[in-house]
Amino acid sequence: MPWAVLLGDQDTVTRYWSHVLRRAADACWFWLGGLTDTGHGTFRAGSHTTGTSRVVPAHLYGYRLAHGVDALAGGLVVRHRCDEPPCQNPAHWLAGSRGDNNRDAAARRHLSGHPLTDVRGAAGRARAVQAAIATAASPDEIEAAIAAALAAGHPGGAHQDALW
Template sequence: MMTRSARSLLAHAVHDEQVRQRYWAKVARPSLDGYTCWPWVGSLHPKGHGRFWVGNLHTRRGPRDVCIIAHRFGWALAHGVDALDDVPVLAHACDEPSCQNPTHLLTSDWGDNLQQYRRRRDIPGSPLHDTRGPGGRACAIRDALLTGADLRDALEAGHSVLDTDQLNLF
């Protein structure tokens, strides 16, 4: 739950054209067959989620920078700030924590999100099974997009030998 001042700051940011442009400037839409994620190419949390600065709150202790998880800001753009109250967790259907594609975001709760993670984390080739961890994978994707390196190589670099040599049985 957001404080009233944080909600006000976020609502202002969502309606500010310059802030929206700054957000979209950090969202990549690579053209890679079969890859429909829109990775965040800005600041990343160690768990792989994008971080987006929305402004400063003035507190008794002085100004405080306010950052939001980038895909939650994108959700607020698409559905309004009030919609965030109804969504304790925005899960990624694609399992890429830096993805900003709104069609990849699912409303969830902590328990269901954890249950889904446990079901999919050991699937060979899954982003959740990446040996670099979610932060390392997100950094590799971001860096490939920013430097013009091969995105497919960045996506596959975290697969273990077992994953890459796994035969499809079905």
């Protein structure tokens, strides 16, 4: 993967950020582009005209953009502290092993009201948030729309605050 080329192309960087809803520093910054079946963002980085075009996971592109091209050396993965796969907030990311990531999920997937317990699954939750953002009548209504979309995945009304 030509990460240095993809990260060094200013048009690609601008296009990446155009798909991110930046919110408060401690809030999730939701991906507004394509999604995988696991709820992670997908992003076409690079350019067809230069032959560098690649579809990459959005959070991997963003992590390297924030921390450098070699930030995930040695097989490290990006862990989401918030457990929201479409989140693009660099403050919510932590590098670790696949085992670390699996242990994170195992420790939290049964917590009442936690993102990992959403009845729609990660992709359904991500799509619901994207739809809520898209249908908010004004920028002032976006936060309420996101909150309602997140709450809808927990019909019993449970809520879990961030663990970190």
